[in-house]
Amino acid sequence: MIQLDGVSRTFSGRRGTVQALSGIDLQVDEGEFVAVVGRSGCGKSTLLRLVAGLLEPTGGKVRVNATRREIAMQFQRPALLPWRNVLSNVLFPVEIFGWKRKQHVAKARELLDTAGLAGFEKQMPHELSGGMQQRVSLCRALIQRPKVMLMDEPFSALDALTREELTVELQRIHARERTTTIFVTHSIDEAVLLADRVVVLSPRPGRIAEIVEIGVPRPRSLGQNEHTEELARCSARLHELLMQNTDETITQPAG
Numbered sequence: 668m669i670q671l672d673g674v675s676r677t678f679s680g681r682r683g684t685v686q687a688l689s690g691i692d693l694q695v696d697e698g699e700f701v702a703v704v705g706r707s708g709c710g711k712s713t714l715l716r717l718v719a720g721l722l723e724p725t726g727g728k729v730r731v732n733a734t735r736r737e738i739a740m741q742f743q744r745p746a747l748l749p750w751r752n753v754l755s756n757v758l759f760p761v762e763i764f765g766w767k768r769k770q771h772v773a774k775a776r777e778l779l780d781t782a783g784l785a786g787f788e789k790q791m792p793h794e795l796s797g798g799m800q801q802r803v804s805l806c807r808a809l810i811q812r813p814k815v816m817l818m819d820e821p822f823s824a825l826d827a828l829t830r831e832e833l834t835v836e837l838q839r840i841h842a843r844e845r846t847t848t849i850f851v852t853h854s855i856d857e858a859v860l861l862a863d864r865v866v867v868l869s870p871r872p873g874r875i876a877e878i879v880e881i882g883v884p885r886p887r888s889l890g891q892n893e894h895t896e897e898l899a900r901c902s903a904r905l906h907e908l909l910m911q912n913t914d915e916t917i918t919q920p921a922g
């Protein structure tokens with residue numbers, strides 16, 4: 668579904684040239700959930716923007732088996748329209764694409780239901796908590812039945828418990844919708860709970876340090892269960908990989 672071959676991306680600006688990504692080879696299959704982790708500035712958002720077609724690579728090739736319309740993005744902020752209620756927010760892409768609203772109301776309600784928002788259709792965004800707003804935003808992204816979902820730290824502005832709750836919900840939604848997903852996060856917990864594979868990027872320039880397979884059966888949880896040890900092993904491996912480049916990332920002040 669998504670294929671990156673030898674992809675690199677350089678930015679040139681007044682302060683010189685930054686190589687954000689170098690030599691990225693990655694294949695994401697249909698229905699797969701891939702998380703991308705890495706230290707700040709290692710090129711995670713750049714990778715998503717390349718897949719979204721918002722940026723061109725300076726080297727290599729990005730292939731995505733989906734049109735622009737079939738790619739949905741979700742960011743840290745839910746960006747709901749404040750004057751529209753929950754249901755109208757979810758149906759917003761339907762209007763933008765000029766589809767028939769009536770034909771999508773049932774799907775919108777079903778998505779809200781799966782996201783734990785049944786009964787909140789008429790509420791306005793300001794009446795919802797941050798976590799609920801992010802769920803509405805997720806439903807809005809899914810209403811367009813995307814083939815590819817690109818998520819850039821979607822839960823990072825939320826408190827720890829809400830994050831965990833949403834992670835569990837996203838697992839359920841993904842099990843149902845099977846949308847091919849790339850999920851950028853700083854959270855090892857989110858990565859191991861959600862992903863089939865976790866891509867670890869190392870910084871300067873961003874390269875793939877390792878891809879860690881998470882073979883733990885779903886549904887996964889951080890609570891004590893028969894897979895606790897296996898999840899802990901995956902988390903420990905990711906932690907080691909992320910800490911490996913600590914010294915290199917301490918930059919000297921200029922001059």
Ligand SMILES: Nc1ncnc2c1ncn2[C@@H]1O[C@H](COP(=O)(O)OP(=O)(O)OP(=O)(O)O)[C@@H](O)[C@H]1O
Nearest residue numbers: 678679680685687706707708709710711712713714
């Ligand atoms: N439009 C741009 N112009 C110049 N440099 C850029 C641009 N976009 C990104 N960069 C640089 O590319 C590198 C990677 O940035 P990117 O935002 O992809 O990292 P990230 O891993 O998503 O960071 P964070 O975890 O902090 O969000 C950084 O050094 C950044 O300063």
